[in-house]
Amino acid sequence: MMTTKQDKLAEGTVHLKESTAEENVKMKKMRLRIGYGLTVLLLIVGIVISVGLAVAIGSTTIHAKDVYRVIWYECFHPSALADYASGAIHDVIWLIRLPRIMLAVAVGGGLAICGIVMQALVRNPLADPYLLGISSGASLGATVAILLGVGTFFGENYVGIVAFIGAFSASILVLTIANTGSRANPVKLLLSGLAVNAVFSSFSSFIVYVANDKDGIQDITFWLMGSLGGAKWSNVIWIYIVVFAGMFFFMTQYRTLNMMLLGDEVGITLGISLHAPRQYYMIITSLMIGFIVFASGMIGFVGLMMPHFARMLFGTDHKKNMPIAFCFGAIFMIWADVLSRIVIPYTELPIGIFVSMFGSPFFIYMLVRRQYGFGGGKS
Amino acid sequence: MKLTCENINVTLDDKEIVKSLTLHAADNAFVGIVGPNGCGKSTFLKTVYRVLKPKAGTVFLDDANALKMSYRQSAQKLAVVAQHNHQDFDFTVGEVVMMGRAPHKRALERDHAEDFRIVNDALDRVQMGTFKERLFASLSGGEQQRVILARALAQKTQCLILDEPTNHLDIKYQLQMLELVKSMKMTVVAAIHDLNLAMMYCDYVYIMDAGRIVGHGKPEDALTEAMIEKVYGVRVKHMTDPESGCRMLAFLPSNKTHII
Numbered sequence: 001m002m003t004t005k006q007d008k009l010a011e012g013t014v015h016l017k018e019s020t021a022e023e024n025v026k027m028k029k030m031r032l033r034i035g036y037g038l039t040v041l042l043l044i045v046g047i048v049i050s051v052g053l054a055v056a057i058g059s060t061t062i063h064a065k066d067v068y069r070v071i072w073y074e075c076f077h078p079s080a081l082a083d084y085a086s087g088a089i090h091d092v093i094w095l096i097r098l099p100r101i102m103l104a105v106a107v108g109g110g111l112a113i114c115g116i117v118m119q120a121l122v123r124n125p126l127a128d129p130y131l132l133g134i135s136s137g138a139s140l141g142a143t144v145a146i147l148l149g150v151g152t153f154f155g156e157n158y159v160g161i162v163a164f165i166g167a168f169s170a171s172i173l174v175l176t177i178a179n180t181g182s183r184a185n186p187v188k189l190l191l192s193g194l195a196v197n198a199v200f201s202s203f204s205s206f207i208v209y210v211a212n213d214k215d216g217i218q219d220i221t222f223w224l225m226g227s228l229g230g231a232k233w234s235n236v237i238w239i240y241i242v243v244f245a246g247m248f249f250f251m252t253q254y255r256t257l258n259m260m261l262l263g264d265e266v267g268i269t270l271g272i273s274l275h276a277p278r279q280y281y282m283i284i285t286s287l288m289i290g291f292i293v294f295a296s297g298m299i300g301f302v303g304l305m306m307p308h309f310a311r312m313l314f315g316t317d318h319k320k321n322m323p324i325a326f327c328f329g330a331i332f333m334i335w336a337d338v339l340s341r342i343v344i345p346y347t348e349l350p351i352g353i354f355v356s357m358f359g360s361p362f363f364i365y366m367l368v369r370r371q372y373g374f375g376g377g378k379s
Numbered sequence: 380m381k382l383t384c385e386n387i388n389v390t391l392d393d394k395e396i397v398k399s400l401t402l403h404a405a406d407n408a409f410v411g412i413v414g415p416n417g418c419g420k421s422t423f424l425k426t427v428y429r430v431l432k433p434k435a436g437t438v439f440l441d442d443a444n445a446l447k448m449s450y451r452q453s454a455q456k457l458a459v460v461a462q463h464n465h466q467d468f469d470f471t472v473g474e475v476v477m478m479g480r481a482p483h484k485r486a487l488e489r490d491h492a493e494d495f496r497i498v499n500d501a502l503d504r505v506q507m508g509t510f511k512e513r514l515f516a517s518l519s520g521g522e523q524q525r526v527i528l529a530r531a532l533a534q535k536t537q538c539l540i541l542d543e544p545t546n547h548l549d550i551k552y553q554l555q556m557l558e559l560v561k562s563m564k565m566t567v568v569a570a571i572h573d574l575n576l577a578m579m580y581c582d583y584v585y586i587m588d589a590g591r592i593v594g595h596g597k598p599e600d601a602l603t604e605a606m607i608e609k610v611y612g613v614r615v616k617h618m619t620d621p622e623s624g625c626r627m628l629a630f631l632p633s634n635k636t637h638i639i
Contacts, residue, residue, distance in 0.1 A: 271449075
């Protein structure tokens with residue numbers, strides 16, 4: 001009697017175990033398989049709709065229909081839509097609001113891609129695109145430009161250009177330091193980034209202190225908070241070229257990016273030396289980030305959060321998660337910009353403030369709860 | 380594929396770890412390297428799979444100098460299952476094994492149906508076929524190790540390096556893994572901790588001590604009682620199971636540690 005009972009009990013447990021294991025597999029499958037292509041398609045549609053709505057929302061409300069008509073006219077010049085060729089509505093849409101929204105798409109998407117790449121480069125899920133000296137380089141550039149008037153000959157957006165130079169030279173400096181002595185590795189990159197950050201910010205503080213210029217300091221503060229307000233088609237085109245070229249390049253590099261997470265030794269046994277790619281990936285990301293900083297100042301957290309959201313849906317394989325992250329970044333940035341324009345009527349909040357308000361709690365949540373790791377709930 | 384290492388010298392931080400080591404592995408042979416902890420087995424294997432650069436010496440795969448190949452070329456000929464693989468990323472088992480196809484891929488090349496077939500086949504061979512969609516990080520150490528073996532198999536190489544591959548495995552899977560590796564038409568060079576396993580599976584063994592080869596030969600000839608006592612400092616007795624005819628080593632308590 002006893003034995004049969006025990007047997008039955010044992011059988012039951014085995015059964016239970018099996019079914020949970022099966023469910024587990026099923027859940028994982030769902031996470032991966034719910035039409036990847038469909039998701040990307042939906043997200044792209046999401047971007048298009050968001051652009052239309054975001055342009056329509058503002059101090060004067062415009063019909064979303066008109067928005068698409070103006071865009072359609074400007075792209076293809078059909079005679080049927082000749083009514084939309086000029087006039088107040090056309091100007092508000094095409095010259096004021098749309099460049100800004102389109103810039104939001106490129107900035108958000110670009111930051112997300114750079115975030116993913118940077119996290120793979122240093123094998124650290126808490127890395128963000130500004131990590132390796134770029135943020136302090138950009139601030140020093142902006143400080144020097146605003147307070148000391150360096151680079152005024154660059155013309156109207158000289159602050160952005162000097163910030164770009166600061167950001168780019170900071171990351172080159174980080175690379176150089178990380179490669180001095182022995183070859184660069186993720187830890188050395190992180191530490192050199194920290195060191196360069198410290199040096200550059202102390203110089204910024206020094207200049208701020210010595211210059212003692214209240215208006216200038218306020219300018220710097222505003223500039224560092226980030227804004228998409230300066231968008232003009234002539235700038236936006238360039239950002240698009242750089243961001244999309246960078247993204248397509250990294251899309252071709254997904255195998256190497258995957259291997260960066262496994263480390264240098266595994267990389268070699270699988271036929272790729274990661275040393276060289278690590279260097280030029282970093283140069284390419286700092287170029288992209290430099291351009292983004294030039295166009296919009298410093299907008300934090302997008303580059304940190306979007307990669308994590310993308311990984312939650314489709315895992316760590318960079319082939320899959322880069323397009324998703326780009327779309328997330330774009331949509332997020334569009335709506336963050338809309339909110340920053342309408343939350344306080346007739347005032348525009350710097351978008352960086354807005355993003356950080358939502359971003360920091362998420363960062364803390366991630367830090368204390370589960371995402372310290374590349375999304376693998378275990379660690 | 381033959382694997383030949385000639386006069387390998389490896390220095391780490393000015394310390395000579397591997398001293399003038401020469402090793403031959405014949406085509407499709409299973410060659411074991413045994414020796415106490417810290418004798419330089421792993422360091423030596425790392426130079427063979429090119430993670431470390433030797434100060435002197437060469438590694439030949441058939442007649443080609445492996446150290447002069449591109450990493451891509453050598454990864455097409457030589458696969459590796461290394462010691463520690465604890466990684467906390469969120470790749471699925473299928474994605475991990477698919478990385479084994481990387482050495483055969485150009486930058487823009489897609490994964491073809493053939494690659495998926497190879498991946499499935501490799502997973503089936505290590506009996507992890509049903510785990511394809513699971514997250515690698517959620518597996519036990521032993522399961523992870525088998526997935527890494529599947530990745531190495533997916534590389535479709537003729538030569539396999541195992542660096543203490545059975546470390547995390549239960550005895551069942553230790554035997555299974557070595558049996559599987561032995562059944563394949565591959566030249567295998569393996570660092571093996573367990574001398575009994577070395578006896579069972581190796582066609583030939585090299586015994587290493589303090590960076591040098593101190594003996595080599597067929598396991599039953601090379602792993603003599605005297606040799607093991609000299610290298611490991613333990614007393615051991617050769618035995619043969621009367622039924623199966625299996626050779627094995629029995630370790631004896633040393634005289635000095637007599638418990639009162």
